Amino acid sequence: MKKTTRQLQKEETRTALLQAAYDVFSSQGIQASRMADIAKAAGVSHGTVFLHFPTQERLVAEVLEAYCGEIAQDTHLSAVSCRTLREFLDVHIAGISRHEPFYTRLVIENRLLPQEARDAWTGLQSAVSFHFSQVLERDRAETGGVEGEAELPLSLLFNTWMGLVHYYLGNGDLFAPEGGVLRRHGQTLTEHYLKLIHKKELICHGVAENAN
Structure with a gap:
């Protein structure tokens, strides 16, 4: 069924509000x-925002669902062609960079957000x-992966990477x-x-420190 002009305008306004909120x-x-603030940025009345999003919590949740989903999709499309862990890390950095100001706010504020919004962040x-x-398994299968990393659990490898990025x-x-x-x-x-999870690098670094 063809949408009416009113329906199309309503969808356009909703999209504009999500972009303004972002x-x-x-x-x-x-x-x-x-x-x-969001109404002003979108160029609409205060009441218009509430017509589309009855509460601020709902607006926050929908913005996170939309843009976290976009980042996840970008990561998916880029990651499928990655053969090594290094390639994936570069892809991940590039994906976050496109949304860095917004993503940084999530890093800082995610524990303060309503549960629906936090669910989007967790997703x-x-x-x-x-x-x-997936990329790590391909790396291990095709190239042997990063020397020494196979002894570390996947959860630790991933959390160490995310912790490093989020700290910065x-x-x-x-x-x-x-x-x-x-x-x-x-x-x-x-x-x-990559040096941090490189077993030989860690051993050599430790020997050098002890020698000093």
Whole structure:
């Protein structure tokens, strides 16, 4: 059935509100943003926002569902062609970089969000974890993987990577005060992580420290 002009306008307004909320959340923070801020950014009345989203919690949840889903889909499309862990880490960094201000807000504020919104965040991390494990298995099968990493459990390998990335994003004022943490440090994070899980590298580093 063909949609009416009114239905199309309603969908366009809803899409504009989600985009405006994404932009406002990225710049101001999720907890600090008000419905009035989003209405102003979208160029609509305050009441219009509530016609589409009866509560701010519902708006927050839908923004996270939309954009966490987009990041997860981007990761999926890119990860299927990755053959090594290094390739996947670069892809993951690139995917987050496209949404860095918004993603950083999630890193900082996710524990303060309503449960529906947190579910979207958890779903994104689960999707990334799945592809991480798939690529790691391909890496191990085809190239032998990173020397020494097979002795580490998958959960530790994944959580160490995410912890490293999230630490840099959560402390961006220290690592890149002008913005663009991942643009500036993404390659360094990848290199550091691969060395961190490299058994021989860790052993040699420990020997060098003891010698000093």
